[in-house]
Amino acid sequence: MELRYLKYFVMVAQTQHFTRAAEQLGIAQPPLSQQIKKLEQEIGVPLFDRSSRKVELTKVGETLYVDALNILKSVEQAKARAQQMARGENIEVRIGFATSTAICKEVLAIMRHLRETFPKVNFIGVELPMHKLVEQLKEKQLDLAFKRLPCYACEQLERIMLFEEPFIAVIPSNTPLASQSTLTFSQLRSERILQFPRETGPALYDEMTSIFSDKGIVCDPLYSAPQLRSAVAMAQAGFGIAIVPRSLAEHLDNSTTVASIQDMPLISQVVVAWEPNNLNHQVRQIIASIRHYKVQYLSNEPME
Structure with missing residues (x-):
């Protein structure tokens, strides 16, 4: 054609x-x-x-x-x-962030590294829900995106796993469990657990729903949050307990406390993803730089 x-x-x-x-x-x-x-x-x-x-x-x-x-x-x-590029002008690279990754200190450190490494690149950031990030990557409206796994839609994308972090409980400080630094799911069975709608992140929703079912926890659909980050805000307002990746619970005020969950089998993985057919030379250089940064600063893997 x-x-x-x-x-x-x-x-x-x-x-x-x-x-x-x-x-x-x-x-x-x-x-x-x-x-x-x-x-x-x-x-x-x-x-x-x-x-x-x-x-x-x-x-x-x-x-x-x-x-x-x-x-x-x-x-x-x-x-x-x-x-x-031929004129030596600044090049635009569009990077997407899932709501739950935009405040991760590791992601921010990577962006600082890219800013210093590629001073002639104009990095334009947008924050979108997970499914929108995938859509825009496939349509090449975005060059890269920082996302969380599990994610069904990411299976057709190329990606680098950057780091892992555990899920923790964010507990309103006026509840009995607020004095606990470590919890088990059995202690959460009688508590109101804040959940997000499936359309926000189908894979993560399915994983967490399966875990809750196995542990005997029932989530009230009347107390749902549109995103993981808003679940933290609802916990701060006293609506219930939010179970979220650890980085979302950093820098909270005294309206909540944070507890690890001993028997939580799920680990959150933060990845940078891109469309496999994106052959843009500058984007490929940026991907290589992120891979180098990950090996040097985010893992103990030896350099190839």
Whole structure:
């Protein structure tokens, strides 16, 4: 499929008129119609409904239109980056952060390292839910993302596991368990445990729900938090006990106490992930730098 076919197709879809589309593209109308027919023949189905005075997309055409916009946008971004590099200008790299990773001291240390190592790169950070991060990585709207495992959607992404951390309990300070520094699940059975909706993180939700079920803990759906970090805030407000990765409980005030959970089998892994087809040279250099930093500062593994 030639790229110009997609450009012609998008213009016809936006103008809903072959003659106006041809004028916008600066070509004659008959060649434009021929190119669209070739694209339809290549795909095997009509992309436009030509039965009315207005040219309209078919269902297949609507699907292709969304993909075509993303492809053309990616091509323009790649072209702009290449031109920036050729001119020696700053290059833009977009990095996503899952809500629960944005405040991890290890992640912040990695970002400081990247800022110092790549002074000519403009790092643009966005904080999004896990599924949105995966979507934007696949659509190449993001170059890299810091995420937590388990994550079903991450299975098709390349990634580096950066560090692990245990889950702990954040307990309102006005409850009996607040005096405990270590707990077991049996002590939590009569407590209100704050849970998040499954759509926030299906894999983590399934893992935690399975653990709670095995340990005889029932979560009240009326007391759910949209994210792990907001579960901590709800615990601080006295709504219940939040079970979250340890880094989310750093720098809390005296409204809560923190306790380890002796029989918690789940460990949270923080990873940096990227789309396997992202061949951007600068991004690959950044990935290599993160890998080097991880080996040097976040693990005891020997350098290769």
